[in-house]
Amino acid sequence: MPKKVPRKPKYTWVTLTKDFIQEWPEVLDGINFNNLPIFYVRWINIRLKNNVTLHYDIEKELKMKPRSKIAKMITQALHSHYANIKNVNIKFNIPKLKKDIEERTSNFLKKSFI
Secondary structure (H helix, E strand, C coil): CCCCCCCCCCCCHHHHCHHHHHHCHHHHCCCCCCCCCHHHEEEEEEEECCCCEEEEEHHHHHCCCCHHHHHHHHHHHHHHCHHHEEEEEEEECHHHHHHHHHHHHHHHHHHHCC
8 A cells, every 4th residue: 555645735834934924024034944943933833633732832841851852753743643734833932033143143244344
């Protein structure tokens, strides 16, 4: 029996994060978020077709587990429930992301233009 091939998602990561882009549009518009580090995520809710919601509190988990284990846990959850996912809601820590990008940009500019 052939293995079932996962269907292509109807939404890109950017489509799932319209609110995220609206909070800082001058930098985030048009960026692909496929590799956004897990420590910028506050929580993830995966709603299944049977209306069961799987809630992952990433900020809480980061205090107890390494980043790699959390990323692997989320990836496994998405793969194991792929056929039954109705939607995915992700809340980002935008102030932390904005602060980190601004700090790194200013450090880069100091080094480049001295």
